[in-house]
Amino acid sequence: MATGRTHRPATRSRGIPEATVARLPLYLRALTALSERSVPTVSSEELAAAAGVNSAKLRKDFSYLGSYGTRGVGYDVEYLVYQISRELGLTQDWPVVIVGIGNLGAALANYGGFASRGFRVAALIDADAAMAGKPVAGIPVQHTDDLEKIIKDNGVSIGVIATPAGAAQQVCDRLVAAGVTSILNFAPTVLSVPDGVDVRKVDLSIELQILAFHEQRKAGEEAASDGAGPAAVTREESARSADQGPDGDVPAVMPA
Template sequence: MTPPEPRPRDRGIPEATVARLPVYLRALQALDDRGILTVSSEHLAETTGVNSAKLRKDLSHLGSYGTRGVGYEVEYLIYQISRELGLTQDWSVAIVGVGNLGRALANYGGFGTRGFRIAALLDADTAVLGDTVAGLPVGHIDTLEDVVRKEKVSIGVIATPAAAAQEVCDRFVEAGVTSVLNFAPVVLNVPPGVDVRKVDLSIELQILAFHEQRKADGYAGLDPFGKGPA
């Protein structure tokens, strides 16, 4: 019997749109670097590989930031998207697992530059404990709870072997982390209110293999109503 909308203040942005905003943002920053001042939905759509109507609808969820007949002001749109995504503030991130993947993540430029700060690198292996990676010392996994609380870590990155992932996740959640990015090939169990996103190489490969097989099968001409051949 509860009313379907307890909060009329529902400026909810569709999940699919949220997933595309970072792509637009990156394209806009590239335009900004080249000194471009305005851009049309058509042009931005082309560089980001989406339909222009979809792009306009996506942007319309943030407000009416375009000018008809002209397009969108690049800098202003960058600011609006950044704000909407929460990139105008800094988020502390802790990475657990300093193998090749953890190192790759730590050295990844996208971290420090825009809105994210690596608060700690942690590992259970004593062999890497003293190492300095991306300018940060590798700490012991047992300091996880301290680090999370002291550094106000809200995003935890799991780059451990599969066997350790769930336990690390549990400790993250217990310590107060509410967003987890998981690179280990396991399904993580978390309580409601905690967001988990999964990045899984082997799943991606298997999806590609599926489509490869389809192409190899008798069905040569694919592209069902594709964007048309070049």
């Protein structure tokens, strides 16, 4: 799939590593808390602790933004809040639509932190005609038929998909056709989008499976060392066989 796109040649000065971008919101949150407590300055060590990273990483991250600190002193909280907000594009207003107002969509609509940082729920959209007009979080739900008009009238460029998996790609296509260029996908599906559109996904089931992997590993090692730990629950431990046998057939398979 090509993905083509060379990297911007000018990716020298403005090129902030993706990993750094992903941490900026974390720093911003910690800084906002400090700001509310009227703390004037903070050292990389303190801020790093509050954000849950180590200080070297934080300093390196900030170095991509510029030299906003003062040696021997630290960083000015207000100034950094502003710089990071600007870098993230939070100094402007981002109207957002949420498509799929089920349990999750409603939870997202009610989510307070939404509005707090430049994001504004411009509309709620659902395919169920019976929901049309009903207010959720104070915003009336609109029908999918009007999706394109809603996007255009509100100048929406960020869409949140909270529909069932089966509807996600179709909704995605319509959002993109209407002008949306960033999508946050909660449906457990791989969305395909044209070049130029960003997709980020949030997938509960994947997160749990990753935890289960590590959990299983812990249980396995526990056996080797002690035995006194807290409970350990594996009911059906039964050997998780060391490794494959010489080939083998497929022993019972798993659930859906």
